[in-house]
Every structure is written in C-alpha cells, then in structure tokens.
Amino acid sequence: MTKAVALPKNPRFGARSMVVASMVAAAVLLLPSCAQRAEPAELDSILDSAVTDPTSTPPVPSIDAVLxxxxxxxxxxxxxxxxxxxxxxxxxxxxxxxxxxxxxxxxxxxxxxxxxxxxxxxxxxxxxxxxxxxxxxxxxxxxxxxxxxxxxxxxxxxxxxxxxxxxxxxxxxxxxxxxxxxxxxxxxxxxxxxxxxxxxxxxxxxxxxxxxxxxxxxxxxxxxxxxxxxxxxxxxxxxxxxxxxxxxxxxxxxxxxxxxxxxxx
The missing domain is CATH 2.60.40 (Immunoglobulin-like)
Structure with missing residues (x-):
C-alpha cells in the first residue's frame, strides 16, 4: 500500500495548488531509495516546470499582410x-x-x-x-x-x-x-x-x-x-x-x- 508523503515545509511555496502538490509528491515517490526526499532546489525545479508564470507577457501577434x-x-x-x-x-x-x-x-x-x-x-x-x-x-x-x-x-x-x-x-x-x-x-x-x-x-x-x-x-x-x-x-x-x-x-x-x-x- 502506498503511503502518503508529507511535502517539506518551505515558505517559498506559498499557497501552491493541491494539483501541483500532487505532482511534486509523485515526483518524490519516483526518486531512488537512497534519496527518499527531494531537496528544496529540486522541488522548485519541478514546480517551475509545472506552473505557468501568470506575469509573463503574451507574444505580440504578427500582421498578416503581403509586401x-x-x-x-x-x-x-x-x-x-x-x-x-x-x-x-x-x-x-x-x-x-x-x-x-x-x-x-x-x-x-x-x-x-x-x-x-x-x-x-x-x-x-x-x-x-x-x-x-x-x-x-x-x-x-x-x-x-x-x-x-x-x-x-x-x-x-x-x-x-x-x-x-x-x-x-x-x-x-x-x-x-x-x-x-x-x-x-x-x-x-x-x-x-x-x-x-x-x-x-x-x-x-x-x-x-x-x-x-x-x-x-x-x-x-x-x-x-x-x-x-x-x-x-x-x-x-x-x-x-x-x-x-x-x-x-x-x-x-x-x-x-x-x-x-x-x-x-
């Protein structure tokens, strides 16, 4: 039976969504037995790849015209x-x-x-x-x-x-x-x-x-x-x-x- 894994407490995570937390937990479970828990830097990397930056500027559309x-x-x-x-x-x-x-x-x-x-x-x-x-x-x-x-x-x-x-x-x-x-x-x-x-x-x-x-x-x-x-x-x-x-x-x-x-x- 799979045991629940408690995420490390890290104030940088703030109010991260439960969906992202589940992704991190799954990533931790897949780590080798010799490293049962990811370091904060590794978790940040996982979160950065899973969350889109809401402050990012959308690309400017290009004009569809023939010169x-x-x-x-x-x-x-x-x-x-x-x-x-x-x-x-x-x-x-x-x-x-x-x-x-x-x-x-x-x-x-x-x-x-x-x-x-x-x-x-x-x-x-x-x-x-x-x-x-x-x-x-x-x-x-x-x-x-x-x-x-x-x-x-x-x-x-x-x-x-x-x-x-x-x-x-x-x-x-x-x-x-x-x-x-x-x-x-x-x-x-x-x-x-x-x-x-x-x-x-x-x-x-x-x-x-x-x-x-x-x-x-x-x-x-x-x-x-x-x-x-x-x-x-x-x-x-x-x-x-x-x-x-x-x-x-x-x-x-x-x-x-x-x-x-x-x-x-």
Missing part, C-alpha cells in the same frame, strides 16, 4: 562600392484593425508603439514596408547605408510639401523597447529615414530593414483617401561615406530621381 516589391535602384559611389536596393510595400491597412500587432519582418516594430498612440489615429492608415540591399561590389565587402524618401522632395519651403509631410509618419525599430518615429519637415528634406549597417556586407548577401508608414486621416473619406496615397512618391537614396581623404567627412548621396513607386498603388 510587394515596388521598385529597385542601383547605387555605386566614387570608390567603386555598389549595391542594388529594393523597396516593398503592403496595401493600405486600417490603423485600429492592426493596433498592437507587429510587422511580419520585425516583431519589435508594433503599430501604435513607435508612432500613433491614442484616439487621434482612429482614422489613420498603415502601410507596411521593407528596404533590402544586395551587395554587388566585386571581390570586396560593401558598406551599406540605405534610406527611403517618402513624400514630395524640394530644396525650398513648400506649402504642398509641408501639407503632405504633416500627414505622414515613419516608424522603425532596431531592438526590444527601441524605436523611432519620424516626420518630414516643411522642406520635405530627404532621406525620410534609413539604416546604416555597421559591418560591410559580403558580395551577393542581402540585408533588410522593416518600417511602417502611418497616413493620418486616411479614412476620413469613404473608402479611404487613395488619391492622396497615390500622390505620395517613394524614392530610394544611399548615403555612402567616401574613403577619399578629400571627402572623408562628406557623405555622398546618390539619388535616383525616377520615382518608380508611390505609397499607395
């Missing part, structure tokens, strides 16, 4: 380094429908976390994006500093550029609890945002960075303001630092003027 490549640009600087860059965008999504969900390519990039918290964004739209660069420099690793410009580009102050820029925000994240929310100024100066990879990239290797574009007041009109979205140009830019001593402190931007993409297709 389609909308353009490709080739860059080469004066030192001979080169890469091809592409931009991919999703269709327009309602901000409130995906609030609290993450970009499918970056779980740290969450709608409403870096940009757009609060009721002001209840009629906003979100476009998911990614920028990808493939190093093409023969026999050398390539330094990559890629950027995206979204919005009207001008060297002078423009009311049209300012109005467009006021409705756009750009979110990025490069780690947990880290991120940025940017907006074009009244000059719509480019690039809007980007990423500079610290280590040169081997030839044929690709690097990708995710981003979100928030369009304010998009759903203030029935069906959404597609006319506005289709008027917003998307450019790729590149900021490469020359190794030439005469230009060592001058970033050289190689920008393709052809805007082969718009924010909304």
């Amino acid at each position: 389609v490549q909308r353009g490709m640009w080739s860059f080469k600087n004066g030192d001979g380094y080169s890469y091809n860059m592409s931009i991919s965008l999703s269709d327009v999504l309602a901000f409130d429908d995906i609030r609290g969900a993450s970009h499918p390519l970056n779980s740290n990039l969450v709608v409403g976390q870096q940009c757009g918290d609060g009721p002001t964004y209840s009629n906003a739209a979100v476009v998911l994006g990614s920028m990808t660069a493939v190093a093409t420099t023969p026999q050398f690793d390539t330094p990559i500093d890629m950027h995206v410009n979204i919005g009207m580009r001008t060297r002078q102050q423009s009311s049209a550029a300012a109005a467009m820029g006021a409705r756009l925000e750009f979110a990025q994240s490069f780690g947990k609890n880290d991120g940025s929310c940017k907006q074009n100024d009244q000059y719509a100066r480019w690039p809007s945002f980007g990423v500079n990879f610290k280590n040169p990239v081997p030839t044929g290797t690709s690097v990708t960075a995710a981003f979100l574009v928030i369009i304010k007041d998009y759903f203030d009109v029935p069906g959404g303001d597609r006319e506005f979205g289709q008027s917003v140009p998307v450019f790729a830019t590149s900021g490469q630092l020359s190794s030439d001593s005469k230009a060592a402190r001058a970033a050289m931007y190689y920008t393709k003027d052809e805007a082969t993409a718009t924010l909304v297709s």
Whole structure:
C-alpha cells in the first residue's frame, strides 16, 4: 500500500495548488531509495516546470499582410562600392484593425508603439514596408547605408510639401523597447529615414530593414483617401561615406530621381 508523503515545509511555496502538490509528491515517490526526499532546489525545479508564470507577457501577434516589391535602384559611389536596393510595400491597412500587432519582418516594430498612440489615429492608415540591399561590389565587402524618401522632395519651403509631410509618419525599430518615429519637415528634406549597417556586407548577401508608414486621416473619406496615397512618391537614396581623404567627412548621396513607386498603388 502506498503511503502518503508529507511535502517539506518551505515558505517559498506559498499557497501552491493541491494539483501541483500532487505532482511534486509523485515526483518524490519516483526518486531512488537512497534519496527518499527531494531537496528544496529540486522541488522548485519541478514546480517551475509545472506552473505557468501568470506575469509573463503574451507574444505580440504578427500582421498578416503581403509586401510587394515596388521598385529597385542601383547605387555605386566614387570608390567603386555598389549595391542594388529594393523597396516593398503592403496595401493600405486600417490603423485600429492592426493596433498592437507587429510587422511580419520585425516583431519589435508594433503599430501604435513607435508612432500613433491614442484616439487621434482612429482614422489613420498603415502601410507596411521593407528596404533590402544586395551587395554587388566585386571581390570586396560593401558598406551599406540605405534610406527611403517618402513624400514630395524640394530644396525650398513648400506649402504642398509641408501639407503632405504633416500627414505622414515613419516608424522603425532596431531592438526590444527601441524605436523611432519620424516626420518630414516643411522642406520635405530627404532621406525620410534609413539604416546604416555597421559591418560591410559580403558580395551577393542581402540585408533588410522593416518600417511602417502611418497616413493620418486616411479614412476620413469613404473608402479611404487613395488619391492622396497615390500622390505620395517613394524614392530610394544611399548615403555612402567616401574613403577619399578629400571627402572623408562628406557623405555622398546618390539619388535616383525616377520615382518608380508611390505609397499607395
């Protein structure tokens, strides 16, 4: 006949459930005869494996969306380094429908976390994006500093550029609890945002960075303001630092003027 086993008294157990206690008792009975009773540390291990931490944060859901490549640009600087860059965008999504969900390519990039918290964004739209660069420099690793410009580009102050820029925000994240929310100024100066990879990239290797574009007041009109979205140009830019001593402190931007993409297709 099996005898009942008394659990060791340990104040760390607190008000553990009887179910967990039964599991521990069963574990103690299965121990070899030379060790009739488990040490507290062993019991803690058994309990930790059986009890779910109620304070643990549930995983952030990922947005179910397809990103389609909308353009490709080739860059080469004066030192001979080169890469091809592409931009991919999703269709327009309602901000409130995906609030609290993450970009499918970056779980740290969450709608409403870096940009757009609060009721002001209840009629906003979100476009998911990614920028990808493939190093093409023969026999050398390539330094990559890629950027995206979204919005009207001008060297002078423009009311049209300012109005467009006021409705756009750009979110990025490069780690947990880290991120940025940017907006074009009244000059719509480019690039809007980007990423500079610290280590040169081997030839044929690709690097990708995710981003979100928030369009304010998009759903203030029935069906959404597609006319506005289709008027917003998307450019790729590149900021490469020359190794030439005469230009060592001058970033050289190689920008393709052809805007082969718009924010909304």
